[in-house]
Amino acid sequence: xxxxxxxxxxxxxxxxxxxxxxxxxxxxxxxxxxxxxxxxxxxxxxxxxxxxxxxxxxxxxxxxxxxxxxxxxxxxxxxxxxxxxxxxxxxxxxxxxxxxxxxxxxxxxxxxxxxxxxxxxxxxxxxxxxxxxxxxxxxxxxxxxxxxxxxxxxxxxxxxxxxxxxxxxxxxxxxxxx
Amino acid sequence: xxxxxxxxxxxxxxxxxxxxxxxxxxxxxxxxxxxxxxxxxxxxxxxxxxxxxxxxxxxxxxxxxxxxxxxxxxxxxxxxxxxxxxxxxxxxxxxxxxxxxxxxxxxxxxxxxxxxxxxxxxxxxxxxxxxxxxxxxxxxxxxxxxxxxxxxxxxxxxxxxxxxxxxxxxxxxxxxxxxxxxxxxxxxxxxxxxxxxxxxxxxxxxxxxxxxxxxxxxxxxxxxxxxxxxxxxxxxxxxxxxxxxxxxxxxxxxxxxxxxxxxxxxxxxxxxxxxxxxxxxxxxxxxxxxxxxxxxxxxxxxxxxxxxxxxxxxxxxxxxxxxxxxxxxxxxxxxxxxxxxxxxxxxxxxxxxxxxxxxxxxxxxxxxxxxxxxxxxxxxxxxxxxxxxxxxxxxxxxxxxxxxxxxxxxxxxxxxx
Numbered sequence: 001x002x003x004x005x006x007x008x009x010x011x012x013x014x015x016x017x018x019x020x021x022x023x024x025x026x027x028x029x030x031x032x033x034x035x036x037x038x039x040x041x042x043x044x045x046x047x048x049x050x051x052x053x054x055x056x057x058x059x060x061x062x063x064x065x066x067x068x069x070x071x072x073x074x075x076x077x078x079x080x081x082x083x084x085x086x087x088x089x090x091x092x093x094x095x096x097x098x099x100x101x102x103x104x105x106x107x108x109x110x111x112x113x114x115x116x117x118x119x120x121x122x123x124x125x126x127x128x129x130x131x132x133x134x135x136x137x138x139x140x141x142x143x144x145x146x147x148x149x150x151x152x153x154x155x156x157x158x159x160x161x162x163x164x165x166x167x168x169x170x171x172x173x174x175x176x177x178x
Numbered sequence: 179x180x181x182x183x184x185x186x187x188x189x190x191x192x193x194x195x196x197x198x199x200x201x202x203x204x205x206x207x208x209x210x211x212x213x214x215x216x217x218x219x220x221x222x223x224x225x226x227x228x229x230x231x232x233x234x235x236x237x238x239x240x241x242x243x244x245x246x247x248x249x250x251x252x253x254x255x256x257x258x259x260x261x262x263x264x265x266x267x268x269x270x271x272x273x274x275x276x277x278x279x280x281x282x283x284x285x286x287x288x289x290x291x292x293x294x295x296x297x298x299x300x301x302x303x304x305x306x307x308x309x310x311x312x313x314x315x316x317x318x319x320x321x322x323x324x325x326x327x328x329x330x331x332x333x334x335x336x337x338x339x340x341x342x343x344x345x346x347x348x349x350x351x352x353x354x355x356x357x358x359x360x361x362x363x364x365x366x367x368x369x370x371x372x373x374x375x376x377x378x379x380x381x382x383x384x385x386x387x388x389x390x391x392x393x394x395x396x397x398x399x400x401x402x403x404x405x406x407x408x409x410x411x412x413x414x415x416x417x418x419x420x421x422x423x424x425x426x427x428x429x430x431x432x433x434x435x436x437x438x439x440x441x442x443x444x445x446x447x448x449x450x451x452x453x454x455x456x457x458x459x460x461x462x463x464x465x466x467x468x469x470x471x472x473x474x475x476x477x478x479x480x481x482x483x484x485x486x487x488x489x490x491x492x493x494x495x496x497x498x499x500x501x502x503x504x505x506x507x508x509x510x511x512x513x514x515x516x517x518x519x520x521x522x523x524x525x526x527x528x529x530x531x532x533x534x535x536x537x538x539x540x541x542x543x544x545x546x547x548x549x550x551x552x553x554x555x556x557x558x559x560x561x562x563x564x565x566x567x568x569x570x571x572x573x574x575x576x577x578x579x580x581x582x583x584x585x586x587x588x589x590x591x592x593x594x595x
Contacts, residue, residue, distance in 0.1 A: 020442060021438070024235065024239060027232070031413065032417065035409070035417065054226045056231050056232050056453075057223070059449065060457065063446035063448075063449045063454075064197075065450070066443050066446060067447045067454075073195035073197060073451050073454075074195065074452070075196055076191060078547060078548060079191045079193075080192050095189060095192055095195075098202070099194055099198040102202045103198070103201075105205055106205070106219065110216075110219035110222070113220055134223065
């Protein structure tokens with residue numbers, strides 16, 4: 001059972017990383033193509049600019065999911081510096097449980113937003129159903145809910161994640177996170 | 179119910195992510211007002227309607243990639259060849275290189291990690307006092323954020339809805355002022371170690387230029403492209419990202435293919451972290467604007483101060499306090515929409531306000547208790563955080579002098595527009 005969970009977790013991480021890298025590379029590719037097309041070939045993808053804007057939103061969500069996984073979201077963190085041991089674990093549990101709840105609420109209402117968009121048959125990119133493109137919004141927040149719930153459980157049972165929560169910064173490589 | 183906001187503040191101080199705090203406050207306020215909470219998702223979706231945001235992930239990725247390549251070393255060699263002949267040359271080299279690099283890495287702390295590792299040991303070896311070195315490297319880590327195309331400049335332009343091209347121009351002279359003031363202090367402080375790094379040599383300059391040949395076109399592409407009208411800012415960002423990717427991975431081969439997913443993830447953790455705050459803030463800001471918070475703020479401020487000078491003094495005090503507890507990106511997203519209308523009423527130009535805002539928030543990077551650069555440097559150079567507090571005090575003081583000049587002399591920011 002544990003083995004299966006571990007494999008599912010590994011697959012999940014791999015998928016998250018693949019999506020993030022794929023979106024970023026596609027963003028660079030399409031944006032450059034738009035410039036080359038417009039300036040040199042006199043043509044560009046009609047819906048290219050709109051697609052780029054939507055992909056920036058997807059990338060935001062993929063990056064935010066990665067930040068949740070590594071527990072590297074921007075935070076003020078003033079008082080927790082003075083705590084240690086079970087008190088620190090308790091505070092971390094509380095903050096992750098709270099974050100999971102907020103993400104859950106947003107995911108739920110984002111799902112309602114997608115449903116509404118589906119009912120009204122909104123379209124984007126010249127005819128594509130808008131809700132297909134909006135689906136990453138509830139999905140991203142749902143994954144973040146899961147990540148923060150997992151962190152919360154880790155702190156509750158005294159098994160905190162490998163990387164302690166600190167404000168973002170490239171200085172601490174995400175140990176064991178590849 | 180009024181108990182909810184204090185709870186949120188406590189959770190924020192205890193380290194809950196800022197986006198969750200802002201999201202919770204937006205959800206709560208809309209719920210109290212009886213508005214369907216889908217509005218939070220709809221406002222978040224608004225991120226997909228802002229074309230300029232494309233520049234943020236692309237410049238950030240390019241900056242991270244550059245920091246993983248040999249570019250920091252080449253930049254130091256080139257600045258040494260150009261400036262190393264001056265007295266206290268190495269200190270000036272360090273400041274100039276950090277400022278240039280920060281412009282590209284978006285003041286995210288990457289500078290200290292990438293350049294500090296080269297500059298700190300070099301300064302120790304050259305006989306500069308350790309406390310000075312620590313202070314310099316820590317303070318210089320955010321020195322270039324007034325230079326294009328830094329991330330905070332772009333974000334301010336997005337939030338304040340002012341021309342980012344104008345902001346890029348407005349940042350040049352104030353940015354140089356900060357650089358000059360810190361260089362002046364470094365030369366004076368180290369007047370005992372007057373030994374330059376070496377004589378000026380055209381041969382070394384040529385060698386350093388040749389070595390940096392792949393990076394040198396970057397500022398020209400970014401700034402030249404934007405101001406000649408060839409590229410929009412987001413297009414310049416796309417060209418930069420693709421160029422750096424091809425040069426560092428395929429031509430120079432300084433970044434390995436298998437490291438790319440990690441670099442992408444690390445850079446997008448920063449981007450995701452900033453932009454998710456932007457997304458949830460759109461909802462909370464709109465709520466506050468509908469509730470008339472900027473007007474109330476204006477009335478309150480008008481009751482306290484009567485003229486522009488007093489307003490600017492109050493603004494500076496507020497921003498210094500803000501910078502001590504909030505990082506620059508969150509501060510821009512949360513505070514600019516509220517203070518911009520007030521500042522305009524007192525006759526402060528929105529572009530000038532942006533430069534004041536960023537220059538003051540730059541001090542926040544080295545202000546205890548939560549200045550990001552202090553923690554990164556403490557981690558990177560393995561020194562207790564208190565050593566870093568003390569080492570940055572003179573640099574903080576001189577940067578504060580620069581901020582005062584920038585604030586009360588608007589022409590410095592607006593002269594190039």
